[in-house]
Amino acid sequence: MSQAPDPETGDRPVRRHDPDRAARIVEATVDVIAEHGVAGTTHRLIAAAADVPLGSLTYHFTGLDDLRAQAFALHAERMAVKYEAHFADAASLDDVVEAVTDLVHADADADDRDWAVAYELFLAALRDPALRTVTESWMRRSRGVLERFVDPTTSRGVDALVEGLVMHKVLSIRPVSRAETREIIARAVRPTTPQELPR
Amino acid sequence: MSQAPDPETGDRPVRRHDPDRAARIVEATVDVIAEHGVAGTTHRLIAAAADVPLGSLTYHFTGLDDLRAQAFALHAERMAVKYEAHFADAASLDDVVEAVTDLVHADADADDRDWAVAYELFLAALRDPALRTVTESWMRRSRGVLERFVDPTTSRGVDALVEGLVMHKVLSIRPVSRAETREIIARAVRPTTPQELPR
Amino acid sequence: MSQAPDPETGDRPVRRHDPDRAARIVEATVDVIAEHGVAGTTHRLIAAAADVPLGSLTYHFTGLDDLRAQAFALHAERMAVKYEAHFADAASLDDVVEAVTDLVHADADADDRDWAVAYELFLAALRDPALRTVTESWMRRSRGVLERFVDPTTSRGVDALVEGLVMHKVLSIRPVSRAETREIIARAVRPTTPQELPR
Amino acid sequence: MSQAPDPETGDRPVRRHDPDRAARIVEATVDVIAEHGVAGTTHRLIAAAADVPLGSLTYHFTGLDDLRAQAFALHAERMAVKYEAHFADAASLDDVVEAVTDLVHADADADDRDWAVAYELFLAALRDPALRTVTESWMRRSRGVLERFVDPTTSRGVDALVEGLVMHKVLSIRPVSRAETREIIARAVRPTTPQELPR
DNA sequence: AATGAATGAGTATTCATTCAT
DNA sequence: TATGAATGAATACTCATTCAT
Numbered sequence: 001m002s003q004a005p006d007p008e009t010g011d012r013p014v015r016r017h018d019p020d021r022a023a024r025i026v027e028a029t030v031d032v033i034a035e036h037g038v039a040g041t042t043h044r045l046i047a048a049a050a051d052v053p054l055g056s057l058t059y060h061f062t063g064l065d066d067l068r069a070q071a072f073a074l075h076a077e078r079m080a081v082k083y084e085a086h087f088a089d090a091a092s093l094d095d096v097v098e099a100v101t102d103l104v105h106a107d108a109d110a111d112d113r114d115w116a117v118a119y120e121l122f123l124a125a126l127r128d129p130a131l132r133t134v135t136e137s138w139m140r141r142s143r144g145v146l147e148r149f150v151d152p153t154t155s156r157g158v159d160a161l162v163e164g165l166v167m168h169k170v171l172s173i174r175p176v177s178r179a180e181t182r183e184i185i186a187r188a189v190r191p192t193t194p195q196e197l198p199r
Numbered sequence: 200m201s202q203a204p205d206p207e208t209g210d211r212p213v214r215r216h217d218p219d220r221a222a223r224i225v226e227a228t229v230d231v232i233a234e235h236g237v238a239g240t241t242h243r244l245i246a247a248a249a250d251v252p253l254g255s256l257t258y259h260f261t262g263l264d265d266l267r268a269q270a271f272a273l274h275a276e277r278m279a280v281k282y283e284a285h286f287a288d289a290a291s292l293d294d295v296v297e298a299v300t301d302l303v304h305a306d307a308d309a310d311d312r313d314w315a316v317a318y319e320l321f322l323a324a325l326r327d328p329a330l331r332t333v334t335e336s337w338m339r340r341s342r343g344v345l346e347r348f349v350d351p352t353t354s355r356g357v358d359a360l361v362e363g364l365v366m367h368k369v370l371s372i373r374p375v376s377r378a379e380t381r382e383i384i385a386r387a388v389r390p391t392t393p394q395e396l397p398r
Numbered sequence: 399m400s401q402a403p404d405p406e407t408g409d410r411p412v413r414r415h416d417p418d419r420a421a422r423i424v425e426a427t428v429d430v431i432a433e434h435g436v437a438g439t440t441h442r443l444i445a446a447a448a449d450v451p452l453g454s455l456t457y458h459f460t461g462l463d464d465l466r467a468q469a470f471a472l473h474a475e476r477m478a479v480k481y482e483a484h485f486a487d488a489a490s491l492d493d494v495v496e497a498v499t500d501l502v503h504a505d506a507d508a509d510d511r512d513w514a515v516a517y518e519l520f521l522a523a524l525r526d527p528a529l530r531t532v533t534e535s536w537m538r539r540s541r542g543v544l545e546r547f548v549d550p551t552t553s554r555g556v557d558a559l560v561e562g563l564v565m566h567k568v569l570s571i572r573p574v575s576r577a578e579t580r581e582i583i584a585r586a587v588r589p590t591t592p593q594e595l596p597r
Numbered sequence: 598m599s600q601a602p603d604p605e606t607g608d609r610p611v612r613r614h615d616p617d618r619a620a621r622i623v624e625a626t627v628d629v630i631a632e633h634g635v636a637g638t639t640h641r642l643i644a645a646a647a648d649v650p651l652g653s654l655t656y657h658f659t660g661l662d663d664l665r666a667q668a669f670a671l672h673a674e675r676m677a678v679k680y681e682a683h684f685a686d687a688a689s690l691d692d693v694v695e696a697v698t699d700l701v702h703a704d705a706d707a708d709d710r711d712w713a714v715a716y717e718l719f720l721a722a723l724r725d726p727a728l729r730t731v732t733e734s735w736m737r738r739s740r741g742v743l744e745r746f747v748d749p750t751t752s753r754g755v756d757a758l759v760e761g762l763v764m765h766k767v768l769s770i771r772p773v774s775r776a777e778t779r780e781i782i783a784r785a786v787r788p789t790t791p792q793e794l795p796r
Numbered sequence: 797a798a799t800g801a802a803t804g805a806g807t808a809t810t811c812a813t814t815c816a817t
Numbered sequence: 818t819a820t821g822a823a824t825g826a827a828t829a830c831t832c833a834t835t836c837a838t
Contacts, residue, residue: 037326039238043812055820058813116325123322125370126315127236135370156375157360157383160367164359171324171334176355184356188387216801216837242829254803257830415816415822435724437636441808453824456809514723521720523768524713525634533768554773555758555781558765562757569722569732574753582754586785640833652799655834 022060025050029071034113038068038120072121072131076138079118087145096149097189100158101182104165115166122163150189158188217251221259224249228270233312237267237319271320271330275337278313286344295348296388299357300381303364314365321362349388357387416450420458423448427469432511436466436518470519470529474536477512485543494547495587498556499580502563513564520561548587556586619657622647626668631710635665635717669718669728673735676711684742693746694786697755698779701762712763719760747786755785 028050032041043064047054061067086103090096106112125131139159146155165184169176227249231240242263246253260266285302289295305311324330338358345354364383368375426448430439441462445452459465484501488494504510523529537557544553563582567574625647629638640661644651658664683700687693703709722728736756743752762781766773 037322042810044810053820055815055822059819064812119318119322119325122366122370123236123318126318132370132372136372139367139370153379153382154386156367156379157364157386160363160383161356161360161387162363163366164361164363165356167321167362168338168355168359171321171331171338173331173335180352180355183352184359184387187353187356187389188360188383190386220801241827243827252803254805254831255801258802263829419822435720440806442806451824453809453811453826454822456811457823462808517716517720517723520764520768521634521716524716530768530770534770537765537768551777551780552784554765554777555762555784558761558781559754559758559785560761561764562759562761563754565719565760566736566753566757569719569729569736571729571733578750578753581750582757582785585751585754585787586758586781588784639831641831650799652801652836656798661833 021050021052021056025052025057025060026067026070026074029067030075030117033068033071033075033120034117037116038124041068068124069131069134072117072124073134075114075117076121076134079114080138080141083142084145087148090149093149093189096146097182097186100162100185100189101178103162104169104181104185105178112170115170119167154189158185161185161188220249220251220255224251224256224259225266225269225273228266229274229316232267232270232274232319233316236315237323240267267323268330268333271316271323272333274313274316275320275333278317279337279340282341283344286347289348292348292388295345296381296385299361299384299388300377302361303368303380303384304377311369314369318366353388357384360384360387419448419450419454423450423455423458424465424468424472427465428473428515431466431469431473431518432515435514436522439466466522467529467532470515470522471532473512473515474519474532477516478536478539481540482543485546488547491547491587494544495580495584498560498583498587499576501560502567502579502583503576510568513568517565552587556583559583559586618647618649618653622649622654622657623664623667623671626664627672627714630665630668630672630717631714634713635721638665665721666728666731669714669721670731672711672714673718673731676715677735677738680739681742684745687746690746690786693743694779694783697759697782697786698775700759701766701778701782702775709767712767716764751786755782758782758785 025046029041029046032045032049036045041064043054043057046067047057050056057067061070083103087096087099090099121131121135125135142159143152143155146158150158161184165176165181169181224245228240228245231244231248235244240263242253242256245266246256249255256266260269282302286295286298289298320330320334324334341358342351342354345357349357360383364375364380368380423444427439427444430443430447434443439462441452441455444465445455448454455465459468481501485494485497488497519529519533523533540557541550541553544556548556559582563574563579567579622643626638626643629642629646633642638661640651640654643664644654647653654664658667680700684693684696687696718728718732722732739756740749740752743755747755758781762773762778766778
């Protein structure tokens with residue numbers, strides 16, 4: 001609409017006046033990270049993915065670090081939103097167990113590609129503390145959702161479990177059964193009964 | 200003896216004849232990955248860390264990929280050995296809970312540095328299926344240890360939980376309490392009692 | 399004008415904005431091939447010959463192969479043009495014989511240096527079929543010129559003879575007489591009279 | 598025979614006492630040049646082709662240049678011998694025409710691979726005058742063979758023609774007809790009749 | 797006498813970033 | 818304001834040659 005092709009020549013809409021170009025570049029960066037990893041993310045690949053000239057990247061962003069940080073922030077925001085939406089209709093603990101199982105088995109909206117970007121973010125945050133604000137706020141939101149159903153400690157445990165299970169599932173050579181995943185989650189979600197622990 | 204450094208000058212012993220140089224290079228590679236990440240791992244850094252000339256790397260290894268793979272294999276082997284040793288004296292489920300908690304809180308031999316390399320491996324394996332044999336065999340050994348105490352499903356759950364909890368702990372801005380970690384693990388280790396799940 | 403070298407220091411005019419730099423690089427590549435052969439042609443030598451920074455080569459060309467191919471194409475084009483111009487005024491078969499003799503004895507514009515590049519091209523084309531389009535089109539043009547005077551079979555023979563004679567002349571330790579060359583060519587140019595072949 | 602495997606162990610004949618190892622290395626060098634060109638000829642490839650340890654090359658030869666020169670000398674010698682043998686039974690000029698045609702069309706023993714090495718030699722000799730003694734003596738022998746049938750000038754012309762025709766044939770995208778080649782050669786072999794040249 | 801580990805100079809190529817236009 | 822040509826530092830990797838064993 002706003003970026004209609006030039007009515008005079010008709011060919012090659014030179015894309016003058018391109019608002020939210022910056023936003024499009026950030027989205028393209030997420031895609032490139034998903035496909036090539038942080039290590040393989042270059043200005044050139046992003047420019048190609050966003051269909052913008054190379055110089056546009058350093059015009060709108062201070063550098064690759066800036067771009068990466070914004071891409072991760074966008075991704076974390078989207079993952080959190082999906083996460084929240086996913087539990088919107090949960091009423092019982094059974095619903096929660098089912099929802100978490102869906103999450104791990106990608107029946108939710110988040111697929112392997114999304115998780116790959118998430119792990120890229122975790123690893124990057126390990127080395128760059130500036131990214132911890134992104135991971136921290138994402139994790140807080142995830143736990144907040146779960147805390148509508150379970151106590152904070154359980155919430156933290158389930159959240160950690162999801163990340164570990166997804167990693168196992170993605171790295172596993174043989175498929176992991178949904179029933180087993182469900183069973184594992186069910187135990188973690190179960191309310192605290194510490195005296196049950198046998199010798 | 201015969202190739203002792205020149206006692207006169209003392210500088211640059213020229214280091215001809217250096218057996219298990221290849222092994223030392225692999226160890227240096229683990230160190231470099233720990234410090235700079237896979238993305239920051241270069242021939243130059245490894246050569247400097249191992250104190251060998253640059254050409255030595257491509258003489259002993261086919262390339263950086265080869266070197267990385269061998270470094271990861273070495274690291275996984277060492278982590279598995281530590282893991283196994285860590286549970287050697289465990290007798291009760293209480294011992295297991297304590298041992299797993301130690302694992303997460305780095306009271307075991309594995310410290311943050313070791314886990315950083317582990318996560319580098321996980322992420323690398325996500326993109327390079329050739330590395331899955333390393334992750335797979337490591338995970339199998341970890342679960343094998345736990346299966347001396349709990350059923351296979353529980354074992355898988357605990358293993359995943361450990362990875363998730365370490366990640367949370369490492370990425371967290373505020374420290375995570377050991378008591379909370381212990382509580383989470385205790386629930387996961389607890390034997391299966393599915394009927395307990397309330398509505 | 400605006401990018402004149404700094405009148406104060408005078409050194410390194412920084413050479414921003416350099417149109418047809420790519421063309422200059424290709425020409426420099428021909429020179430380097432002439433002087434060092436394909437085997438001795440490196441990015442560094444070409445960059446030095448063209449007086450451009452190293453990174454400029456891979457900015458404008460996909461790699462050394464690309465650069466070599468374009469250099470050979472340029473050279474073949476120039477050789478063909480010289481060849482054609484050389485026969486422009488030929489009217490009789492005698493003129494043709496003289497022109498061909500000139501060609502071999504470098505009285506034409508093509509000198510030993512040009513022929514060296516040509517032989518580099520031939521050898522490269524032997525191993526890289528992609529270069530055959532260059533050699534093929536050059537040879538077709540050469541024969542086209544000769545076919546204004548002689549039949550196609552004769553044309554092909556003369557063309558092959560020129561290449562062989564130049565090679566012999568260039569490789570010979572003792573000089574080859576122009577009269578002998580002329581005699582050899584005269585026989586090849588002579589019209590077809592197959593019945594003359596004696597027993 | 599002389600290099601029988603070690604009778605004690607039986608496995609891996611360590612090839613102690615290996616006379617004519619030097620000769621075998623030179624032959625391997627010819628093979629490597631044929632397959633990879635002079636530019637792609639390395640110590641490692643030669644050692645692998647000759648099945649000798651790397652250090653053996655610099656033990657028996659002063660360097661790669663030495664090795665190359667000896668390989669070219671061997672090849673030229675073999676080509677000359679083939680050439681001579683090829684004309685041994687020729688009695689008439691017709692036989693000569695046929696023999697030369699065979700030469701170009703590889704019906705003789707020399708195949709494309711042999712010619713590739715020959716052109717590698719020519720090009721190398723262009724840059725390294727030391728190799729001219731090899732090319733010169735080879736060409737002299739070729740012409741000597743032909744001079745049993747034709748005058749020296751014709752001989753030189755035919756020799757040059759063969760090289761040009763083989764080059765054309767090898768580089769041509771479409772096959773060159775044997776009949777056309779024969780026709781071209783027949784004219785070159787024909788005895789001198791200079792007055793025939795028409796205006 | 798023979799070898800293979802060792803090395804450093806050299807190779808092509810990539811790429812974040814700058815900046816004249 | 819926006820761009821794409823330009824650049825130099827850095828990368829992985831090759832290889833002839835040396836030399837301790």
